[in-house]
Amino acid sequence: MALLIAPALVVSASADAKDWSGWNIHVVDYPVSHGMEAFAAEVSEKTDGRLTSKVFHGGVLGSQPDAIEQTRLGIINFGVFSLGPMGQAVPEANVVSLPFIFKGVDQMHRLMDGEAGAAIGEGLAEKGIVALGYYDAGARSFYNSKKPINSPDDVAGLKVRVMNNDLFVGMVDSMGGNATPMAFGEVYTALQTGIVDGAENNPPSYESTNHFEVAGFYSMSEHLIIPECLCMSKRTWDELSAEDQAIVQEAATNSVTLQRKLWAEREEASMSKLRDAGVQINTIDDKSKFQAAMEPVYAQFLEANPELSDLVQLMRSSD
Structure with a gap:
């Protein structure tokens, strides 16, 4: 999905206009990448181009540890990060790296969309990162x-x-x-x-x-089963009005639904190839x-x- 990038003259016309940068380790044609592009496009559309984004795929903005630090500082505005490596800085996130902590992918979705995800989100917030939703990274x-x-x-x-x-x-x-x-x-x-x-x-x-x-x-x-977090810099989040925060959160929730669907399709395609190979x-x-x-x-x-x-x-x- 193509990004809706506002022209420079529109950005300069509004004091509230923002150009965001998004970090992504994955290649362009990947479920996470499509989810992030959909998130960026929906935010731009629903804010009439006031909040526009460019997602930088393939880790071109640096390694995950570097990108997390830049997100905390507000240099990078949002990104999708694996909770595995984030556990080094956020103890709550490390819980998902415990073997068999989840009984299955469906259960992971329920827990991460509920109390467990909220608890991990609190730990992330203390480090300057807002958890908008949790993507599927497979089992x-x-x-x-x-x-x-x-x-x-x-x-x-x-x-x-x-x-x-x-x-x-x-x-x-x-x-x-x-x-x-x-x-x-x-x-x-x-x-x-x-x-x-x-x-x-x-x-x-x-x-x-x-x-x-x-x-x-x-x-x-x-x-x-280690999910990935669609995260935003708390500095960026705190600059938003309550109305824009609601728009960003809704777009994130919608992108989670899309990404999980695309991941399930990708997994099934792989499983089909494996079965065909004997x-x-x-x-x-x-x-x-x-x-x-x-x-x-x-x-x-x-x-x-x-x-x-x-x-x-x-x-x-x-x-």
């Missing part, structure tokens, strides 16, 4: 070259590549597997040569990297055994972050 599941995974016992003994994060290392170790942190670009060869037996990722990543060619068992564990896909309807196996991971996290126990309990007990 990461296990894949390997040996067998289907239906329970934690099936992970035992497997060498599994994970991201370089203590939470994810602990996740695999708690199930008896051998966690192997490794750069993402090395995973295909590592699977092909047997350095690792498996890895984990969302369907589009598993499919687009051709990892399914060397690891043909895909088990829908959905152990990590990948053995299995679902895991009851994740309670996996969640129980994560107790050591949760205990360590809560020991370091006792103030987050209520939020963790809210999310774990929700249906």
Whole structure:
């Protein structure tokens, strides 16, 4: 969707006119990118061109840590950020990186649109960032070259590549597997040569990297479901009138609906390709055994972050 950029003479004609910059790490043709463009276009349309935006895709405005800091300062006005890395600065955001904290994507949507999302939003606000809504970034599941995974016992003994994060290392170790942190670009060869037996990722990543060619068992564990936040600088937000804040929030809510729809379509297209390629896909309807196996991971996290126990309990007990 094309941005509606107001001509310079219109901007100069109104003291209230603003030109915003938006940060995005993803390529132009991506569900997040389309959601952001729709957000920018709706805000421009409903403010009669007073609030116009240019979304800079592909991380051209800098890395996520740099962009978050620039958003806090009001240099970048809005962006879509993964809550995973944001957890380093906002403890509340780190809760979504706990393995199996969500039972599924639908439940994640409900929690992030409700109390859990509000609690994380409060933590972000304290750091100068307003959470307008939460985009879908998919669910990461296990894949390997040996067998289907239906329970934690099936992970035992497997060498599994994970991201370089203590939470994810602990996740695999708690199930008896051998966690192997490794750069993402090395995973295909590592699977092909047997350095690792498996890895984990969302369907589009598993499919687009051709990892399914060397690891043909895909088990829908959905152990990590880390949403992305459509965020605005609090400095930018506070400059808006109550009427414009309402317009911005409505546009954000609409963009969330669009982005989630586009993400679901993208995932289904990947799953269709995987099925056509003969990948053995299995679902895991009851994740309670996996969640129980994560107790050591949760205990360590809560020991370091006792103030987050209520939020963790809210999310774990929700249906």
